[in-house]
Amino acid sequence: MPAEESFYQKIYEVVRRIPEGKVTSYGAIAEFLGRKGSARMVGYAMNNSHNQLVPVPAHRVVNRNGLLTGKHHFNPPELMAQLLENEGVTVIDDKVQDFNQVFWNPK
DNA sequence: TTGCTGACCGACG
């Protein structure tokens, strides 16, 4: 049996599954991992995403409102919205437009 | 082991 993966690894794995032009929410990932209500863990894991050897598209993860709450952790902060728009996701005032249409549920 | 932190969410007034 393979070595047991940390929750962080599982989170990163889910985030990598997000297709281009799609986004998901912290709560959705937390719920998918069976830790519904602990969306904080997802965000906290994202903070460590830079520590991963494999790139993690953290810019595709937004909060429940479709707001780019984690943009301040990017360098530069505008990069998050720019990456999303580069993939076809419209971002206005740090908020994802047509959120229900670009929302991707892990499964 | 204990205590603190946090890129969230929902409820309350």
Next chain:
DNA sequence: CCGTCGGCCAGCA
């Protein structure tokens, strides 16, 4: 509309 609080729990000093 706005601020505040509780809950959730892995990681770290």
